[in-house]
Structures are given as structure tokens and as C-alpha cells.
Amino acid sequence: MEATLHTPASLRARSEKAAAGLPGLLMSAERLAATILLGDHGRKRAGAGDNFWQYRAAQPGDARRAIDWRQSARGDGHFVRETEWQAAQSLMLWVDDAASMRFAGGDRPSKLRRAQTLALALAVLAIKGGERTGLAQLPEPPRGGRAQLIRMAGALMDGDGVTDYGSPRPQVMPMGARAVFLSDFLGDPAPLTEALTSAADRGVTGVLVQVLDPDEEAFPYDGRTVFESMSGAVRFETLKADRLRDAYLDRLAQRRAALRDLCARTGWRFQVHHTGGPAETALLPLYAALEKRR
Structure with a gap:
């Protein structure tokens, strides 16, 4: 009986039956x-991603390249542009x-x-x-x-x-x-x-x-x-x-x-x-x- 279950004809019949539904x-x-x-579907936390999430005030330890100089020029402080984490x-x-x-x-x-x-x-x-x-x-x-x-x-x-x-x-x-x-x-x-x-x-x-x-x-x-x-x-x-x-x-x-x-x-x-x-x-x-x- 086991050999019958694995014949090409049997396998094809089972496949066609499954594919029909x-x-x-x-x-x-x-x-x-x-x-x-x-x-x-973006997850609301800062991280690697493409979508803008928020600006936050720069903190000690932030890299200079992380600072958004255009936004910072509008005020007295430095601001970091954060994107939304979308892993x-x-x-x-x-x-x-x-x-x-x-x-x-x-x-x-x-x-x-x-x-x-x-x-x-x-x-x-x-x-x-x-x-x-x-x-x-x-x-x-x-x-x-x-x-x-x-x-x-x-x-x-x-x-x-x-x-x-x-x-x-x-x-x-x-x-x-x-x-x-x-x-x-x-x-x-x-x-x-x-x-x-x-x-x-x-x-x-x-x-x-x-x-x-x-x-x-x-x-x-x-x-x-x-x-x-x-x-x-x-x-x-x-x-x-x-x-x-x-x-x-x-x-x-x-x-x-x-x-x-x-x-x-x-x-x-x-x-x-x-x-x-x-x-x-x-x-x-x-x-x-x-x-x-x-």
C-alpha cells in the first residue's frame, strides 16, 4: 500500500486535488x-528607516553628522532629525x-x-x-x-x-x-x-x-x-x-x-x-x- 501512495499517478492526483482548492x-x-x-506599519521609535518621525534637541554624544543644520538654523539650538524604525x-x-x-x-x-x-x-x-x-x-x-x-x-x-x-x-x-x-x-x-x-x-x-x-x-x-x-x-x-x-x-x-x-x-x-x-x-x-x- 505504501508503494501505491508514492506512484507518479497518485502524487499527481493528490497535487491536482490540493491545487483545485x-x-x-x-x-x-x-x-x-x-x-x-x-x-x-512603521514602528513608533527612532532608528534606521526612511520616513521622518520627529526633531529632537541634540544631546551630548550625538555625532555632528546627525544634526540637521537647516532645522537648527531656524532656532537657537541644535536639532537631530530622527527617522522611524521600520524593521x-x-x-x-x-x-x-x-x-x-x-x-x-x-x-x-x-x-x-x-x-x-x-x-x-x-x-x-x-x-x-x-x-x-x-x-x-x-x-x-x-x-x-x-x-x-x-x-x-x-x-x-x-x-x-x-x-x-x-x-x-x-x-x-x-x-x-x-x-x-x-x-x-x-x-x-x-x-x-x-x-x-x-x-x-x-x-x-x-x-x-x-x-x-x-x-x-x-x-x-x-x-x-x-x-x-x-x-x-x-x-x-x-x-x-x-x-x-x-x-x-x-x-x-x-x-x-x-x-x-x-x-x-x-x-x-x-x-x-x-x-x-x-x-x-x-x-x-x-x-x-x-x-x-x-
Whole structure:
């Protein structure tokens, strides 16, 4: 069976299947990114750059060549012309592609597709702002340019989704980078705790986005119901599903409280998004939260 998976025909079929969804994903992400008005991406501190920031009074130790003699001639003192520091930053993204993320209630998009679209829209915004971006689970370093967007879209579409729940295991997290992890965060919390603790040690801050379907939030099940995990590994049948509602909602609230506490301890932020609403309701506050961490 393993030999069959690696035949040229099989590889071509898999590539064509992944490529078929790539343009739609990238187009959706670019359309979503267009709803965000790009502001000035310069970081408000003095340093190497091209954009003028401010004049300040010359101080002992300033080099003579740093003094703006034209501005100084207008007054009695000497002034230094400072530019705005505009070093490119890195934005690292992780999208959970486990089986649980394929869940979708009614005619809503799956949690996975919404998470992919949000992540790629953030990448579009970052690259347009002159930053580098990449996927945290891949060994490749973050890059800029449209070619990087295409590479990221392809990698996002090529997920396996074998296990029921996913966990981040970042391979590339540059010092001082910003990061966004998108998942339902319903699996084992230990790997997530380890990932955020390690990120905090490297000066990496960011946002956890818990993506849930409204049915997972409300538990609208009653009477005889068969619950089955998306991978098919777990199956449970009950005649009185409504009796499970309170216990389920309590567990969900406990998990969310634990996620908020983890973010508070590591300097991250926490955000919840439901697939029943438009993606813009998640992107705008997410983008604003990342801008505050510049």
C-alpha cells in the first residue's frame, strides 16, 4: 500500500486535488484582507528607516553628522532629525488541521476552512505591510512576497487531519515574532501549554483563536442521538442527549477559562470565533490585537 501512495499517478492526483482548492482559498483570503484598511506599519521609535518621525534637541554624544543644520538654523539650538524604525517583523501562523476541525453544522463553513481563510488573510495583510510570514509547523523560515502566500496556501490545503485533535509543535519561531494559533483547542491542552511557554521564553507573543461551530457552543441535541468523532475513532449513543447538555457546557467553560489563564500567564491574547458569523468579525479585532504587539 505504501508503494501505491508514492506512484507518479497518485502524487499527481493528490497535487491536482490540493491545487483545485488553492485559488479559492487564496481568493477568499485576499477578499477578506481587503476589508481591513491598512494603516501605517512603521514602528513608533527612532532608528534606521526612511520616513521622518520627529526633531529632537541634540544631546551630548550625538555625532555632528546627525544634526540637521537647516532645522537648527531656524532656532537657537541644535536639532537631530530622527527617522522611524521600520524593521520587518515576522508573523507565524498555526492552523489546526485535525479531524475535529472538519466539523460543520448546517450549511456553515467548516472550522478548518474558516481558520485557513483567517490565517491566510492575516498573511496577506502582513506581507502587504512589508513583513515576513510563515507557518509555525514547517521548517521553512518566514518570507515575504506573493510567492510565499501561494506556498502557504498550498501547505494549508495539504493537511492530513488524521487524528481527532491537533496540537501545535512549532519548528520555526523567530525571536520577538508575533504568532496566531487557530484551533478548536478541544484536545489535550499539555502540548499547547508547552508551545506557548516556549514561545514566551523567546519573546514571542500572539493570539489564540478558538474556532467553534455554533452547535458546539449551544449543544442543541435532544432525545436519541449518536455522537461520533470526525475520525470515527469514538462513537457514543444516548437516548437522552439533553441530559448531557449542562455537563458539556460546564466542561467547555472550564476549557475556555484554562485557555484564558494560559494566555494571561504567557502574554498572549485569547479570542473566540463562531463559524456562524462572518469572518470579518474575527479578522478586525485579531488584526488590531496584533498591531498593539508591534
